[in-house]
Amino acid sequence: xxxxxxxxxxxxxxxxxxxxxxxxxxxxxxxxxxxxxxxxxxxxxxxxxxxxxxxxxxxxxxxxxxxxxxxxxxxxxxxxxxxxxxxxxxxxxxxxxxxxxxxxxxxxxxxxxx
Amino acid sequence: xxxxxxxxxxxxxxxxxxxxxxxxxxxxxxxxxxxxxxxxxxxxxxxxxxxxxxxxxxxxxxxxxxxxxxxxxxxxxxxxxxxxxxxxxxxxxxxxxxxxxxxxxxxxxxxxxxx
Numbered sequence: 001x002x003x004x005x006x007x008x009x010x011x012x013x014x015x016x017x018x019x020x021x022x023x024x025x026x027x028x029x030x031x032x033x034x035x036x037x038x039x040x041x042x043x044x045x046x047x048x049x050x051x052x053x054x055x056x057x058x059x060x061x062x063x064x065x066x067x068x069x070x071x072x073x074x075x076x077x078x079x080x081x082x083x084x085x086x087x088x089x090x091x092x093x094x095x096x097x098x099x100x101x102x103x104x105x106x107x108x109x110x111x112x113x114x
Numbered sequence: 115x116x117x118x119x120x121x122x123x124x125x126x127x128x129x130x131x132x133x134x135x136x137x138x139x140x141x142x143x144x145x146x147x148x149x150x151x152x153x154x155x156x157x158x159x160x161x162x163x164x165x166x167x168x169x170x171x172x173x174x175x176x177x178x179x180x181x182x183x184x185x186x187x188x189x190x191x192x193x194x195x196x197x198x199x200x201x202x203x204x205x206x207x208x209x210x211x212x213x214x215x216x217x218x219x220x221x222x223x224x225x226x227x228x229x
Contacts, residue, residue, distance in 0.1 A: 001172070006156070032213030036220075043205070043220040044157065051213060089156050093212055099145045099164045100212030104156035 002027040004092050006105025013112055019077040021108045023090035026071065030092040032100055033066060033073050038087045038107075047088075048075070080112045116140045118221035120206050126227045132194035135224045139188070139208030147218065148181055148191050149205040157205055163189060196228045 003026040013019050025033075034049035050057045050064045050073065057064050061080075066073040073092075077084055087107045093100040119138040127133045139146050144165050149157035160179065162170040166186040174181065178197070183189040193200055205223045210216040 004156075034213075034217060043222050045220070046217040049213070049217065095211070095213040099162075099169065100209070100214075101159070101162060101170060102147065102207075102212065102218055103159065104149075106156045107154075 002030055002092055002094070002101070002103040004090060004103050004105040006090050006108060008108060009106065010109045011111070013080050013110070015080060015082060015112055015114050017080055019075075019080055019084070019110055019112075021075045021088055021090065021110075022072060023074070023092075023105050024070075024072045025092040025103075027092065027094060028071070029094040032093045032095045033064070034091050034093075034102070035062075035064060035075050036089045036091065036104075038089065040086075044089060077110075080110075082112050082114055085110055085112045116219075118206055118208050118219050120204075120221035120224055122224055123222060124225045124227075126229060127196050129198055129228050130195040132192065133196050133226065134190055134192045135204050135206075135226075137189045137191070137206030137208075137221060139206070140219055143208035143210055143219075144186070145209045145212060145218075146183060146189050147207040147209075148189070149207065151203040151205055151223070153202070160191070193226075196226075198228050201226055201228045 031052035036044035038044040063076040090105040146163040148160045161181045163183045203223045206221045207218045209218040
């Protein structure tokens with residue numbers, strides 16, 4: 001089955017700096033890679049995702065890159081703000097025509113200090 | 115906005131007792147997931163349904179855990195008997211066709227404490 005590893009486990013940045021979180025996956029059949037943000041006591045929520053036919057995707061201050069050959073993908077947050085403080089999870093999934101299966105990384109606690 | 119509903123939000127139970135959690139996915143979502151999230155860790159997939167069928171329960175401790183989705187809509191996860199190590203957040207999620215049409219949406223979770 002799929003195994004997703006995520007680094008670092010904690011990340012402290014100054015407000016305005018960039019944050020980068022990296023994940024690797026093991027199953028070459030995985031073709032969908034979402035990133036979830038979980039604030040304390042709340043449900044995980046999707047912030048961005050990428051499919052294997054795309055190398056990079058951006059949404060305002062957030063970007064994700066994918067290297068299929070190396071089986072790794074990364075989340076980049078630019079101009080960090082205090083409200084970016086949360087736990088971020090990467091996930092990988094092989095997706096068929098009818099369903100997919102999400103395996104999550106262990107998470108990265110991001111702390112943005114003013 | 116449609117949401118995944120879970121109940122109860124919190125549950126305290128004594129070890130060796132039975133406990134059950136309920137999940138109502140977003141209407142029309144064929145795929146339903148149960149995850150266990152231990153504090154400080156990522157969600158761990160316990161069981162996945164496609165409609166009423168189990169498509170993956172390889173990580174479900176079947177000696178004490180069971181899950182069902184009889185009509186392919188709502189689902190129940192049961193633990194019997196509960197053990198101290200079962201204390202965790204139990205998250206339910208649902209999706210249409212993951213990655214192709216939509217994302218996986220999570221419920222608020224059930225926080226289980228076994229004493």
